Amino acid sequence: xxxxxxxxxxxxxxxxxxxxxxxxxxxxxxxxxxxxxxxxxxxxxxxxxxxxxxxxxxxxxxxxxxxxxxxxxxxxxxxxxxxxxxxxxxxxxxxxxxxxxxxxxxxxxxxxxxxxxxxxxxxxxxxxxxxxxxxxxxxxxxxxxxxxxxxxxxxxxxxxxxxxxxxxxxxxxxxxxxxxxxxxxxxxxxxxxxxxxxxxxxxxxxxxxxxxxxxxxxxxxxxxxxxxxxxxxxxxxxxxxxxx
Amino acid sequence: xxxxxxxxxxxxxxxxxxxxxxxxxxxxxxxxxxxxxxxxxxxxxxxxxxxxxxxxxxxxxxxxxxxxxxxxxxxxxxxxxxxxxxxxxxxxxxxxxxxxxxxxxxxxxxxxxxxxxxxxxxxxxxxxxxxxxxxxxxxxxxxxxxxxxxxxxxxxxxxxxxxxxxxxxxxxxxxxxxxxxxxxxxxxxxxxxxxxxxxxxxxxxxxxxxxxxxxxxxxxxxxxxxxxxxxxxxxxxxxxxxxxxxxxxxxxxxxxxxxxxxxxxxxxxxxxxxxxxxxxxxxxxxxxxxxxxxxxxxxxxxxxxxx
Numbered sequence: 262x263x264x265x266x267x268x269x270x271x272x273x274x275x276x277x278x279x280x281x282x283x284x285x286x287x288x289x290x291x292x293x294x295x296x297x298x299x300x301x302x303x304x305x306x307x308x309x310x311x312x313x314x315x316x317x318x319x320x321x322x323x324x325x326x327x328x329x330x331x332x333x334x335x336x337x338x339x340x341x342x343x344x345x346x347x348x349x350x351x352x353x354x355x356x357x358x359x360x361x362x363x364x365x366x367x368x369x370x371x372x373x374x375x376x377x378x379x380x381x382x383x384x385x386x387x388x389x390x391x392x393x394x395x396x397x398x399x400x401x402x403x404x405x406x407x408x409x410x411x412x413x414x415x416x417x418x419x420x421x422x423x424x425x426x427x428x429x430x431x432x433x434x435x436x437x438x439x440x441x442x443x444x445x446x447x448x449x450x451x452x453x454x455x456x457x458x459x460x461x462x463x464x465x466x467x468x469x470x471x472x473x474x475x476x477x478x479x480x481x482x483x484x485x486x487x488x489x490x491x492x493x494x495x496x497x498x499x500x501x502x503x504x505x
Numbered sequence: 506x507x508x509x510x511x512x513x514x515x516x517x518x519x520x521x522x523x524x525x526x527x528x529x530x531x532x533x534x535x536x537x538x539x540x541x542x543x544x545x546x547x548x549x550x551x552x553x554x555x556x557x558x559x560x561x562x563x564x565x566x567x568x569x570x571x572x573x574x575x576x577x578x579x580x581x582x583x584x585x586x587x588x589x590x591x592x593x594x595x596x597x598x599x600x601x602x603x604x605x606x607x608x609x610x611x612x613x614x615x616x617x618x619x620x621x622x623x624x625x626x627x628x629x630x631x632x633x634x635x636x637x638x639x640x641x642x643x644x645x646x647x648x649x650x651x652x653x654x655x656x657x658x659x660x661x662x663x664x665x666x667x668x669x670x671x672x673x674x675x676x677x678x679x680x681x682x683x684x685x686x687x688x689x690x691x692x693x694x695x696x697x698x699x700x701x702x703x704x705x706x707x708x709x710x711x712x713x714x715x716x717x718x719x720x721x722x723x724x725x726x727x728x729x730x731x732x733x734x735x736x737x738x739x740x741x742x743x744x745x746x747x748x749x750x751x752x753x754x755x756x757x758x759x760x761x762x763x764x765x766x767x768x769x770x771x772x773x774x775x776x777x778x779x780x781x782x783x784x785x786x787x788x789x790x791x792x793x794x795x796x797x798x799x800x801x802x803x804x805x806x807x808x809x810x811x812x
Contacts, residue, residue, distance in 0.1 A: 267605045271591075278593040278634075341589035345650070348553040348585070349606050350578040503555070 268359025315472040327428030330411025392474025399471025413495035439463020512561035523712035536699030537692040544712035582656035588647030592636030607654040696799035724797030738788035
């Protein structure tokens with residue numbers, strides 16, 4: 262636990278030593294603002310909530326989170342620091358958790374910094390702040406799922422670019438499997454049970470209710486399981502490929 | 506105490522380390538020699554628990570590597586090949602991180618940090634990002650990291666690679682000054698380094714152990730060991746030198762005109778040769794006994810393997 266905390270601090274500081282964290286936060290804030298106001302019509306809807314803001318999160322994360330996660334293991338392997346890390350008295354598992362939580366903390370920070378939007382809707386009307394907090398939590402959790410995929414893909418390759426592309430593709434599949442386009446095209450011939458299973462794999466399906474403020478146990482469980490499974494897969498990949 | 510038994514590592518169809526067995530005791534400073542690709546780094550990676558052997562056993566301080574690698578790693582300092590470090594950190598941040606991971610705390614931590622920074626002379630670059638440092642400084646950061654927790658066992662993969670002669674000298678001194686009950690393994694392909702620092706030399710090639718004894722024993726294997734090298738001021742008839750008792754062979758180096766007399770066995774030739782020169786009144790401007798040429802032995806040994 263103590264080692265994980267030390268690793269977490271190093272990773273977290275490294276996000277700010279290289280401009281990754283600043284660039285990420287800046288672009289996240291800009292894009293989420295642009296999307297909610299110009300495409301989501303936050304003003305014109307005339308409702309005091311943040312639904313237009315949260316609805317775009319999966320699509321923002323789709324590209325931004327893999328960009329943030331791509332260096333986590335690729336860089337270690339490329340620069341050889343993985344050899345140093347793995348011969349220190351820490352386990353791969355502790356390193357994995359340190360990396361994940363550090364990046365997740367930066368994502369959380371980016372979300373927190375969107376507070377002016379929250380202030381805005383509170384100034385303009387009387388939103389249900391409980392819903393907004395629930396949606397924030399849901400969004401952070403979903404970001405963690407994107408992140409776990411990104412870290413796993415980064416563990417697979419020395420090249421950050423390859424890691425980024427792989428992560429975007431896999432994340433895209435997870436997002437898309439619940440979208441209308443995919444579900445409609447399968448609707449005619451696929452048994453409903455399979456269709457539901459397919460939809461239930463999607464980040465969108467599980468995030469939808471969370472964005473509306475409903476935190477159900479199965480949605481929570483879903484994201485936590487996704488995070489756990491992908492981090493474990495990444496852990497296996499690191500153990501397998503560290504020497505290459 | 507390190508004990509390695511029948512250590513083998515295969516990568517696909519390629520055997521990098523082939524049935525290696527050896528023991529190293531505290532106080533040993535082992536020079537691990539071999540041509541590039543001989544399996545030195547692979548062996549070190551297994552000794553430090555980074556790679557898992559394909560077969561064979563590694564025991565360090567009475568613990569098996571495959572069962573208690575984390576315990577072993579606490580007692581071990583390792584400088585990986587190329588001295589990797591986190592480029593975005595400064596040396597002081599990096600060493601603080603390593604100290605925390607090594608569970609150094611409070612005054613002890615500060616004391617060790619000060620000591621190590623002084624030992625490898627890092628003071629002037631403490632607050633510059635590691636990625637902007639010169640090769641020599643990077644290597645020293647790597648060394649500092651390896652000795653920070655004062656480990657009983659130190660494994661250094663090419664610690665002087667890329668350093669200038671002054672820095673090489675510093676690093677060698679540092680290794681010599683480590684306390685006498687430590688166990689050090691250094692890989693290198695610089696032969697003088699072994700003679701200068703180590704009390705034991707191991708040569709491996711193609712993953713197999715070719716030689717394991719003192720550097721002196723290695724020198725003795727050279728055909729130049731105890732050979733007499735001399736150079737005459739003027740053209741001289743030297744045929745008589747080859748007839749001297751104990752001389753097995755005589756050679757003249759073409760470009761320098763230097764005469765080399767090789768002894769039979771370990772016979773001492775110097776008294777005979779100097780008497781001969783005196784008696785004839787020959788003019789000699791240099792005369793000495795060779796110590797044995799390590800690179801010669803090295804080439805000979807490792808070339809045999811390839812054939």
